Structures are given as structure tokens and as C-alpha cells.
Amino acid sequence: MPSQPPSTMPSPRAVAHPRVPADTSGGRSFLVVLAAAVGASCLMLMAELPAPLILPALSVVMVVIGFGLAAALYLKGSRVGGPPAAAWEVAGALVFFGFAAGILSNPGDAVAVLDEITSALAQRSPL
Numbered sequence: 001m002p003s004q005p006p007s008t009m010p011s012p013r014a015v016a017h018p019r020v021p022a023d024t025s026g027g028r029s030f031l032v033v034l035a036a037a038v039g040a041s042c043l044m045l046m047a048e049l050p051a052p053l054i055l056p057a058l059s060v061v062m063v064v065i066g067f068g069l070a071a072a073l074y075l076k077g078s079r080v081g082g083p084p085a086a087a088w089e090v091a092g093a094l095v096f097f098g099f100a101a102g103i104l105s106n107p108g109d110a111v112a113v114l115d116e117i118t119s120a121l122a123q124r125s126p127l
Helices: 026-046 051-076 086-104 107-124
Strands: none
Touching (some): 026 051, 051 086
């Protein structure tokens, strides 16, 4: 009887990279980012920011904070190569939600409101 060729299916012994246990705080990190986004939008509403400017402003704030947090983590020496850390997840979620808010905003309405604000400031100026 001819011998069969060796199997190409991976066995538990043949795994090149062993699994790294993931950090279980991912759900809490998502809730922290979501709560921060809702809180920031509520603060913008309380500051009487015109409604068409809330999403673009929230987008800019979240992207800047997310990139700032990622830069601080990188400069501190925390790298992404190991198991996923909650701080990196928060930074990534902030940037992701910031871009999502920018995509969902209506630039035509925002530009119209900014045009009204600049024309009102120009009329009030003593120059």
C-alpha cells in the first residue's frame, strides 16, 4: 500500500505564531469613547453652537484628540506589536468616530452658517 503524502493542514504544533491573549477591556474602552463623544456633543449644544457645525466640530476634536493620544502612547514607548491595549483602542476609536462624524456632516449647511457668522462679524467691525 502506498504511503500518503503529509497533510498540509496546520496542526497545533505547526503554528508559526502562538496566540497572544487579548485584553478584555475592549468593551469598556468603546463605552468610554462613546460617552466622551456624547458628552462633547452635549457641551457643544449647551454652548449654543449652531446645529450644522456640531458634527464638523466634533469630527475635528475627536480626530485631534485621537491622534494626540496615539502620539503620546507612541512617544511613551507603548507599541502596537504586542497584545492590544485599551489605550490604543481608545485612540483608534476616537479617530474612527471623528472621521465618521466628518463623513456624516453636511458641508453645505456648515458653510452657509459660517458665511452668516462671518458676514455678521464683518458688519459689526468698526473697520
